[in-house]
Amino acid sequence: MSFGTLYSYIGNTRTTALLAVAKENNLDIKFIETNPHKGIPDSYLKFNPLGKIPTFVASDGKQDNADILHWMSFGNSEVLVPLSGWFAPLIGRAPYVKSQVAKSRAQTLxxxxxxEDHLLRRTFLVGERxxxxxxxxxxxxxxxFEYVLDRKWREEHPNVTRWFETVHNVPCYAAIAGEAVFIEEAIKVADVKAGNT
Known part of the structure; x- marks a missing residue:
């Protein structure tokens, strides 16, 4: 029997971790390709009225753990949005507006x-594994880490760096995400203008 159904698409950053967990635990997950950029079927909206992805529907109903959901929500709302606003213009994927990039950078950091503070005395975000x-x-x-958190930043933020390297080296994650890329010096808008991205 299937553990549940995951609605998303391959390559979605929010889906990588979910597929890694399923792989690590040998879970039979039904995967239904769902891409908001290509249109959302009305039947999907009963699971997620906002039409956002990914959405997981367990075979026996939704289950949650407050701490895990807290950190997932934090990453999704407090890190992902400003991070995209910081690096996307620097790599030419969005218009560069200096004030917006500076604001996004500050919010991300x-x-x-x-x-960084949370991981000071913890190896993982929740629990001991x-x-x-x-x-x-x-x-x-x-x-x-690939574009803006350079060597200097990593040296000044050892907890997040250690945690990321630890998580990235978990076999199920590494199998999906591939090798981690760490930039030596953060890219700048001059790199984009010169075509060096």
Whole structure:
């Protein structure tokens, strides 16, 4: 019997962790390709009225864990949105507006500082072993390490760096996400203008 159904699409950053957990636990997950950019069927809206992805529907109904959901929500709302606003213009995927990039950078760094503080005496976000919260938030913050959280930043933020490397090296995550990329010096708008991204 299927453990449940996951609605999303391959390549969605919020889905990587979910697929990694399913792989690690040998869960039979029914995957239904659902991409908001290509249109959402009306039948999907009964599971998620806002039409957002990913959505998981367990075979026996939804189950949750407050701490795991807290960190997943934090990553999704407090890290992902400003992080995209910071690096997307720097790599040419969005218009560059200096004030907006600066605002997004400040919001991202403030949110990541919450993680840094939380991880001071913890290996993982929740409990003593990797959970969906770790996999989910790591998949969100991965692009930051690739583009903007450079060597200097990593040296100044050892807790988030250690945590990310630990989570990224969990076999089920690494099998889906591939090798981690760490930028030496954060990209700047000049790199985009020069075509060096």
């Amino acid at each position: 403030k949110a990541v500082q919450v993680l 990797v959970t969906l919260a770790d996999l989910f938030v790591a998949s969100i913050i991965e692009r930051a």
